[in-house]
Amino acid sequence: MKINNIINSNFIKLCLILLLILFTKNLYSNNLQLKIIGNKNLDEEFIKSIVNLDQDLEDDELVNFIIKELFSTGYFNSVDANIDNDLLTIILNENPVINKIQFTNNERFKDEDLKLIIDKSLIDIDIYNKSTVEKIKNLLIQYYKNYGYNLIEITHSTKKLDNGQIDLNYKIFEGEITKIKKINIIGNEYYSTRKIKSVLRSSETKFYKLVSGTSKFNENLIFLDERKIEEYYLDRGFKNIKVKASVNEFIPDKNQVVLNYYIDEGLKFKINEIDIIFDDNITDIGIDKNEILEIIDLKTNKPYNKSKIDKSADKIYNFLLNKGYIFIDVNSIDEEINNTVKLTFLVNMIDEIYVSEININGNTRTKDKIIRRELELNEGDPFIPSKVKKSRNNISQLNFFSKVDVNTISKNNKVDLNIEVKEKSTGEFNIGVLYDSYNGAALVSGLKENNIFGVGRYLSLSFNTTADNAGLNFEVVEPYIFNKKFNLIYNLNFESNDYSSSYGYEVNKQTLGIGSRYDLTDDVSHFIKLDYSIDDYHSITSSASDSISNMSGENIQFTLTNRLSLSKLDTGFxxxxxxxxxxxxxxxxxxxxxxxxxxxxxxxxxxxxxxYRTEFGNISSLSSANVEDASKFSLGGRQLRGFDKSGVGPRNSSSGYIGGNNLLSAQFDYQIPISESENNMLDLVTFFDIGKIFSNETDPTNSTESVRSSIGSGINFNTPIGPLSLTYAIPIQSESYDKERKFVFTIGWVN
Structure with a gap:
């Protein structure tokens, strides 16, 4: 028994000694002397800050740990270390410092552009290593792909300098821009293929779109179009819409792709009930639900509309904000009952969290302020999740980016917003030849840029010419004047028009204008503009009216134009x-x-x-003189099919059209899709037009103020060179002096 006690006692002592040795060794490890060899460019204190000796590890494990830590920085080509007699020696072979980054073969973008996107990235470009080289390469490849260069290839090489630094060179093989040959819409039952294509930002390559940003293949833009189709359906009752895009075919020799958009429409829903549920913490404030329901733009027995639901949630939030409730969030849920929906708005109190920092990355071209002005919240504002979502949508709708992501990082009672965007091409150049029976052949071309200089400014330059007319228009739109959603518009326009066959004169017009366009509500917009014009009337024939003859030479005019519109259309196009x-x-x-x-x-x-379309017009003189004939209303052409342009109304002779002070017209159209095939898209159109020109102050030779009308039909057909239209109209009511044009042929986009 005594022997056992001695053995047990010695065993315990031995264990304590071993533990003491291990503990002492760890303490000793944390007090190692450190020696660094081989650092030429990096400061020794910087390296020491990387080396963490406070580790509960054996010597060999500590050495391996330190080697891995130093390697992970990317600063070193090789790292070795050893511990000998309390001395930790680290032997380094540094990666060379990058002296400069160069580019060769790049034609689409200047060196400065490529350097800028590298500088704006988070890549550490001071030290040369494999990771840095690949990150820069991938960044450049993605930048090119955003502009349609999907065959981009990049290699790199280095040049060692005498001081040990290197020059890094990227050789760029840009290739050609990948174009979209064809877009197939599959599964759409309710809306036509033509309608859905009008929603897309992508478009098919056409010969008259020489340089079109929308016909370039960009994966991010394709996914954006998925959402555009979904949004279109979601605002028209189809709450369960699903859309999937895919590349159906790649044609290598033509560098073109064929895209498929697969659509599962689901059922169309109507709203049968609208309710509001408040958080328990705000139920005692005496708010009348009916008062809130009156301010939202939603009605029962109307189609489900996601945009209106989101806008209604914003209105509820603003209503409660005015009541003093800041930290609330408003969301909506819906319950399906057959093909109807019970819509409920949930109003909840949320934690008092504020926005700390807003960081924007990826905008290599667009200025930060252009993105920030679309945000619904700023630094220091209460953090409202629904406003973050709306901010993201606002940025996407700029149409400057192929991708927009917003991420949040929480810290205590504050949140950082990190906004990541990917730039895309925002310019387009079109050229084409059009033809219609009214004007003959026309050459049209246009250049536009939606984000010139990265400040959100819109610029367009267009030119068109026919046998009788020519026009050149330059327009600039400056958004957010006075930091408000007001667009300042200024334009310069030149026109040369030959009206010899209809009015008996020719005129050259020069117009300088400045104006503004803005939204009064979600559906109501206002446009106001002041024009200064110089109209030079010349080559006046004997058939021209006295009013035209009296205007011979230059005529200077200031004109103030106001336009107000209320639109409830599903789409503008x-x-x-x-x-x-x-x-x-x-x-x-x-x-x-x-x-x-x-x-x-x-x-x-x-x-x-x-x-159907109805129109009424009136013009009145502001002086003792009669209204000039050149300013009066005319009727005919597309406004009253079956008759020529200015073919209906008062006239002195075949080429002496007068016009009238009042216009009244109506058009009724019924369009039936005959074929939805991509290669044979065909619509049948039947129509009835009616109208009259009346109340002329002068006494023209032919001035019967009777109603004119016509009936007809036609086809609209998609062709590889643009839409083709054939119409045939028969005048029902007419006068003997009217100019008729029963058959009209049009090819191309004619306004």
């Missing part, structure tokens, strides 16, 4: 549902006042579109 009301007022100082009101309405019956 080729609408299929909704309505739009327009009012236009022109005040020509000391000359005339002209007003025109129009109303357009569209109905969609399973891709069959019925529409």
């Amino acid at each position: 080729r609408p299929s549902e909704g309505y739009i009301v327009k009012w236009k007022n022109e005040y020509a100082i000391d000359n005339f006042m002209r007003n025109k009101i129009s109303y357009d309405k569209y109905y969609n019956f399973n891709k069959k579109i019925f529409s």
Whole structure:
């Protein structure tokens, strides 16, 4: 028993001694002397800051740990270390310092542009290593791909300098821009292929779009178009819409792709009930739900509309904000009942969290302030999740970026917002030849840039010419004047028009204008503009009216134009549902006042579109003289099919058109899709037009103020060179002196 006690006692002592040795060794390791060999460019104190000796490790493990830590920095080509007699020796072979980065073979972008995107990235470009080289290479490749260069290849080489530094050179093989040959829309039942394509930002390559940003293949832009289609359906009742895009085919020899958009529409829903539920913490403030329901733009028995739901949530938030509730969030949920939806807005109190920093990355071209002005919150504001979502949507709608991501980083009661964007091409150049029966062949070309100099400024230059007319227009739109959502517009326009066959004169016009366009509400917009014009009337024939003859030579005029519009259309281009009301007022100082009101309405019956348009116009003199004939209303052409341009109304002779002080017209169209095939898209159109010109102050030779009308039909057909239209109209009511044009042929986009 005694022997066992002795053994146990000795064993315990031995264990304590071993533990003491290990503990002492760890303490000793933390007090190692450090010697660094081989550092030429990096400061010794900097290296010591990387080496963490406070580790509970054996010598060999500590050495391996330190080697890995130093290697991970990317500053060293090789690292060795050893411990001998309490001395830790680290032997380094530094990676060379990058003296400069150069580029060769780059034609699309200047060296300065490529250096700028590298400088704006978070890549450490001071030290040469494999990781840095690859990061820069991938950054450049992605930048080129954002502009459609999907065949981009980049290699690199180095040049060692006498001081041990290196020059890093990237050789760029840009290749050609990958174009979209064809876009297939698959699975759409309710909306036509043409309608869905009008929603896309991408477009098919056409010969008249020589340099078009929308026909370049960009994966990020394709995914953005997925969302555009989804948004279109979500605002029209299809709350379960699903869209998937894919590259169906790549044609290497032509560097073109064929895209497929697969659509699962689902059911169309209507809203059958709207409710608001408040957080328990705010139920005692006496807010009347009906008062809130009156301010939102949603009604029962109307189609589900995601945009209106989001806007209604914003209105509820602002309403409660005015009541003193800052830290609230408003979201919506819906419950499906057959093909109807019960919509509920949830109003919740949230934690008092503020926005600390807002960081924007990836905007190599667009200025920070252009992005920041789209944000719904700023540094120091309460953090409201719904406002973050809306800010992201605002940035996306600029159409400057192929990708927009917003991430949040929480710290205590504050949140940082990190906004990551990817630039895309925002310029476009188009050229083409058009033809229509009214004007003959026309050469048209246009250059536009939506984000010139990266400040969100819009610039366009367009030119068109026919046998009788030519025009050149330069326009600049400056957004956010006075830090408000006001667009300042200024333009310079030159026109040369030959009206010899209709009015008996020719005129050259020069116009300098400045104006503003802004939204009064979500659906109502206002445009105001002041024009200074010089009209030079010449080559006046004997058939011209006295009013025209008296205007021979230069005529200077100041004109103030106001336009007000209320739009409930599903889309501004080729609408299929909704309505739009327009009012236009022109005040020509000391000359005339002209007003025109129009109303357009569209109905969609399973891709069959019925529409009608009504228009009324009046012009009155502001002086003792009669209104000049050149300023009066005319009727005919596309406004009254079956008749020529200015073919209806008062005239003295075949080439002596007078016009009238009042205009009244209406058009009724019914469009039926005959074929939805991509290669054979065909629509049948039937129409009825009616109108009249009346109340002329003078007494023209032919001035019967009777109603004119016509009926007809036509086809719209997509061709590789643009849309083709054939219409045939028969005048029902006409006068003997009217100029008729029953058959009209049009090819290309003609306004």
